Amino acid sequence: MYKAQDIAKWFLYKNYSEQREKVATNDDYEVYDGITHLKLQKLLYNAQGVYLALKGNKLFEDDLEAWEHGPVVRDVYDTYCVFGRNPIIIPSTEENNKIVSNIEEDTDTKEILDMVYDSFSIYTAWQLREMSHVKGGPWNKTPRNQVIDPALIREYFDREVVEK
Numbered sequence: 001m002y003k004a005q006d007i008a009k010w011f012l013y014k015n016y017s018e019q020r021e022k023v024a025t026n027d028d029y030e031v032y033d034g035i036t037h038l039k040l041q042k043l044l045y046n047a048q049g050v051y052l053a054l055k056g057n058k059l060f061e062d063d064l065e066a067w068e069h070g071p072v073v074r075d076v077y078d079t080y081c082v083f084g085r086n087p088i089i090i091p092s093t094e095e096n097n098k099i100v101s102n103i104e105e106d107t108d109t110k111e112i113l114d115m116v117y118d119s120f121s122i123y124t125a126w127q128l129r130e131m132s133h134v135k136g137g138p139w140n141k142t143p144r145n146q147v148i149d150p151a152l153i154r155e156y157f158d159r160e161v162v163e164k
Contacts, residue, residue, distance in 0.1 A: 004044055004062035004073040006099045011043050012090050013100045014117055034087020037080045042128035045071035047116045049157035058150055066142035070132035
């Protein structure tokens with residue numbers, strides 16, 4: 001099991017890689033916006049949900065909490081909130097590269113993260129926020145600022161999101 005910080009770094013590296021590819025190929029038809037803090041939180045929520053539905057256990061150990069604007073991993077919030085609404089930029093360090101490389105070598109996890117990225121990164125942060133606020137969903141069933149029960153997340157993603 002990973003830490004949410006590790007999965008966050010993977011998403012940020014993946015996004016940065018796609019942005020570089022767009023520039024290199026002069027691809028004006030695809031949108032590779034940077035990942036904002038709000039969008040990162042929703043990608044983490046969806047990654048946890050899809051992983052729970054497919055594997056039956058958590059992708060990362062950290063809790064998701066039901067905050068006003070949707071599910072949030074507090075530790076990731078504390079790290080990246082300084083970016084506000086701007087795209088997050090993280091340094092390419094040996095430690096970050098190793099974390100991302102370890103995830104890339106975990107083929108099952110990488111496959112699920114690629115699927116989540118391809119399926120959800122196409123939406124804006126606000127669209128993802130609205131998706132997380134669906135009536136009857138895990139965020140909606142959890143009192144504000146409380147931990148969202150992983151069983152609720154798994155049940156919802158198994159029933160409503162993941163096609164098996």
